[in-house]
Every structure is written in C-alpha cells, then in structure tokens.
Amino acid sequence: MSSFLKSWSSLDSYLWGQPWFLLLILPWMGLVYYLLVYNKRQSSTLQMSSLISFKSWAGRGRVFFVKLNRFVMLLSLLLLILALARPQRSDSKVKRNIEGLDIVVVLDISDSMLIEDMKPFNRMESAKDTLNKFVKMRSSDRIGVVIFAGEAFTLVPPTLDYDLIMERVSKITTAARARIKDGTAIGVGIASGAARLKDSQAKSRVMIFMTDGENNSGTIDPETGLEIAKGYGIKIYSIGVGRSGPTKIPVVTQDMFGNPVKRYQPFESTVNDELLARMASETGGKYFRATKEDSLTGVFNEINTLETTKIEDNKYVQYQEYFHIFATAGLFLFLLSQLLSLTWLRVGP
Secondary structure (H helix, E strand, O other): OOHHHHHHHOOHHEOOOOOOHHHHHHHHHHHHHHHHHHHHHOOOOOOOOOOOHHHHOOOOOOHHHHHHHHHHHHHHHHHHHHHHHEOOOOOOOOOOOOOEEEEEEEEEHHHHHHHOEOOOHHHHHHHHHHHHHHHHHOOOOOOEEEEEOEEEEEEEEEEEEHHHHHHHHOOOOOHHHHOOOOOOOHHHHHHHHHHHOOOOOOOOOOEEEEOOOOOOOOOOOOOHHHHHHHOEEEEEEEEEEEOEEEEEEEEEEEOOOOOOEEOOOOOOOEOOOOHHHHHOOOOEEEEEEEHHHHHHHHHHHHHHHHOEEEEEEEEEEEEOHHHHHHHHHHHHHHHHHHHHHHHHHHHHO
C-alpha cells in the first residue's frame, strides 16, 4: 500500500482507464445527501402513540456507531466506483539509440607551426587549445589524433576516453623538439589518418586535416593519400592555418651560459589552398581558412555543427493497474458495513 501511495503522488502519471464510470459519483453524492442530511431532517421529530414496542431495544442503540457505519458504507461505494473507473499509472520509458561518429584529427607539427601569428598563441598552441575545446563539445563520438611532419605518427587511436585525448594533445610539440623528420608530408598524413578509420564500424567517418604548409616531403603523394581516403568513404574537413606570405619563425638557441635565447628568422609561409580545397570537395567535406585564433575556433564550431551525432528516441508507455486495490478495499468495507448492520448495529426489531 505504501508503494502504491508513493506512485500515485505524481500527478502527471494519474490516469483512468474507463473515466466515464466516474459519472456514478453524481448519484453517489445524491445518496450521501439523502442519508446524511435529508434523512436526518425528516427523522429529527418522531411522534409515537406508545413506546411499548421499543422497550426491548432499550440499551441496544448505538447512535454514534450507526452513523459511523453509514459513513463506512458510503465510502465503500465510492471505492467501488473508483475501481470501475480503472485507476492506473503510466510509466514512460525512452530507449535511446545513439549513432556516433568516428573522427580523426590529423595535425601538422612541422616547425613552421611555431610562427606567432595566431595571437595570443602561436599556430601550434592555438591549434592545441582549439582542439581540446572541440573534444569537450563532443559526447558520444570516438576521436583519434594523428600528428605529422616529414613522417606521421598516431598519437591517440579513435577512443571515447576524452581525458586521455586532451592529456596527449597538451604534450604535442613540434618536429624539431620531438626529434622527428621535419617537413610537410601531406600525403603521408592523409594516409595515416585514413588507416585509423579504415576499420571503423561507424556510418560516418570524418577526418579533420590541419596544416600550415604545402606538401614538400613524404613517401606518399597527396593524390594517393586522397584516393585512399575516398576509398574508405572518409569525409575530409581541411583547415589551412596561418597567413601566407613573408613572416618570421622563432628559433631557440643557447648562449654561452646555456640559457635559451629566442631569435627570429625570415620565413616564407605558404598554404596550398587549392590542394586542401580539393581534398574537401572530393570527399564531401569543406575547406576552411583560419588566419587567427578566433577564426580557428569558429572553424571547429562549424564542424561541430555540421557533423552531429544521430540520436533516435523510442518512447514506450507501460500501464500499471490499481483497480484491484480500490475494489478490494471497497468490497471489504461494504461487507463489514452490512455485517455490522445485521448484528451489533441492527436498528430494527
């Protein structure tokens, strides 16, 4: 009974299977009026020529309990009416089917990513910060990270462990500091990213390719890498990072005392917009140009909007019947009332 009362405390789940039976409450209210109000007025004054026939009843009347028994009988009828209306509680359950994406971010870590034209960071730190923000925006997609310069490495295979991804991304450094071959091997980067997605079971496979240069090294040319990605049905969102043209690249050396000294060397920054745009168009993706930090953030926000996780909700409603509780209580009170009327509370000779 306690669980029943708790379940019915929520009004939004209050239902009646056959609510038209509630109309019987109207004649029940008429009966209440007749027995408790009208009948009382009619019997308030009773003229008798003799009390001889009532002498045998002396001491047997229990007026209060008679009235109480009448109330019990009325309550039993009300409960039986409610039972006919079939009180029930609905439990709504939602089965959620989530169809996530598999995303691999391919990030250029060549030394030119240290160019300080993405204020307040250089290109590398701006890309890392924006990438971490992007990971936080996803909820059910497997994300992997591939880094490349003159060669490519898998930093994190596609995973749902977003904390691991952000930890590894925070430690990314440039090719010289990582002591790997410098350069910009775009074809190798595409092929390595595609290799991380080739066994994906997701219906949508996405590669986000970020570079600030043009292909100048690698054992796989960009055309071959692009064909590999197309063969696996991978959609590429390519991003050209930084401004093209003459700029300066920081170079850190040591003085005679071993202290780091930063100097700047002239550098010609070139982004192959034509190649990056073709990579996107031929795979159904989109090409973006990010020349400052806020534009890079805007690019990832747009990708986050374009590549959404498919969520399908199926709602099921289950009904739990409570009529038997009302019927049992009503029938018990009715039989009790009738038993008392025929025995202890009998009011006739």
